[in-house]
Amino acid sequence: MKNTRVGIALTLAILAASPLVSAESGSCRSPAPGMPLELDGCKAGDSLILREVHFDNDSAKLTPSAMDFLDQVAKELKENPTIKVAIEGHTDNNASYDYNMSLSQNRANSAKFYLVSAGVNPAQLVPKGYGFTQPIADNATAEGRALNRRVELELVGTLVLAKAKPSKVYISTFHAKPQQLEVPAGAEITWVNYDEISHDISFDGAMGSRIWTSPWLGNTYSLKFDQVGTYNYRCSVHKDVNGTIVVKPTVDMHVTTESPVYGGQTTSSYKANQTTTPYGG
CATH class of the missing domain: 2.60.40.420 (Cupredoxins -  blue copper proteins)
Incomplete structure (x- = not known):
């Protein structure tokens, strides 16, 4: 999954002071830096930016700190086994449309695979790459591009689990x-x-x-x-x-x-x- 094009630093480092996206409502909030993810108060359609999820430059390889954070995400999802979420990868507008769509999809897949390896039910997870089609800031500035390079977790539905047998x-x-x-x-x-x-x-x-x-x-x-x-x-x-x-x-x-x-x-x-x-x- 690793691409080698030099100069495209598509990390997911989001500034601590960055604004919350408009999709967040009520008590459903993106976790602040250093804080765990909580899904209490979230409903279908809510989306949270995972500010702690980073990848190596020009790669879908998760950093060690990203894995640590995804362990917390896995714990939350396992404790809420009926929640279904989309894992959404986003990039800035450096490089071509096709390149960024592929990289964002690979990163979404990478996050999903890690969560599954941590014990999350695969049926809870839908990976989706959006490339640079859904910016939340101005790609004309370095700060805006940093905000646009992100992974989001969107609540998309509810799983109906089979009744447990004795x-x-x-x-x-x-x-x-x-x-x-x-x-x-x-x-x-x-x-x-x-x-x-x-x-x-x-x-x-x-x-x-x-x-x-x-x-x-x-x-x-x-x-x-x-x-x-x-x-x-x-x-x-x-x-x-x-x-x-x-x-x-x-x-x-x-x-x-x-x-x-x-x-x-x-x-x-x-x-x-x-x-x-x-x-x-």
């Missing part, structure tokens, strides 16, 4: 099965205890709950996961009872685990039957 983890023979589950935000996980002893489930050191048991009756503990992230759990007494819940904005497949329950079941005879189906299917 999932189960079965504990027997002092092991949790499946040991790792990937679920969408909002899913509820139920741990079913088929051991003849109780287990204390804790998450990354924070106590969750004791799953009491009467031998092989399948006592349960349930917990809903609303926030995207990785959650490690283990029994505080029995180290082999452990696993990971990976919560994503969306998932493609749903794992169903069922235990054959029958009279006289013992931990040594425990089996867990698993099936995998398309999520939403």
Whole structure:
């Protein structure tokens, strides 16, 4: 994606004192330099300038500071998984129309790819390059050209996410099965205890709950996961009872685990039957 034309410094450095664009309304504001992005108060049609997003000269390669800022953008988007945004690249009017359209599109794509690598649902992101067709300042001055070289985040719609399905983890023979589950935000996980002893489930050191048991009756503990992230759990007494819940904005497949329950079941005879189906299917 890197272009080599010398003398075109298409960075996205925006002055701290630069004015807000007219698209901003109410409490929906572009983040000030050094401040994180917040989408509270924003609605469809609002656009925010990402002043902290910079690229190498004449390139779509993000700078380290731009990556740091996009990590904050990713966090905000993952916490708001139904928001759909356009990532818009803009340039000044140096060089040709075609050149600037290509560079702005490559930069928008680069920002999208980074956000996806940070865990944002690709369906939330629409990259679009506008070249120099939408200036916000006078390209006749160096200050104006600096303002025109920018990336904007525009709210363009709302995603309808599939309803989260409940999932189960079965504990027997002092092991949790499946040991790792990937679920969408909002899913509820139920741990079913088929051991003849109780287990204390804790998450990354924070106590969750004791799953009491009467031998092989399948006592349960349930917990809903609303926030995207990785959650490690283990029994505080029995180290082999452990696993990971990976919560994503969306998932493609749903794992169903069922235990054959029958009279006289013992931990040594425990089996867990698993099936995998398309999520939403």
